[in-house]
Amino acid sequence: MGRLRAVNERKCSLENCNRRHYAKGLCKQHYWPAWKESQRNEAVENREENPAEKQLPLV
Numbered sequence: 660m661g662r663l664r665a666v667n668e669r670k671c672s673l674e675n676c677n678r679r680h681y682a683k684g685l686c687k688q689h690y691w692p693a694w695k696e697s698q699r700n701e702a703v704e705n706r707e708e709n710p711a712e713k714q715l716p717l718v
């Protein structure tokens with residue numbers, strides 16, 4: 660039978676995208692790239708806060 664869906668399903672909040680809402684106002688296609696970018700930004704911020712833990716370039 661599957662999961663029951665709401666009568667008025669939420670849609671992706673980006674213009675020209677009519678896909679079904681997945682998380683934080685975005686569809687899956689737009690949510691995951693945004694999530695990955697936020698994870699990269701967190702990693703860079705953490706590296707900048709802890710300079711002793713920076714990786715040295717391999718020669």
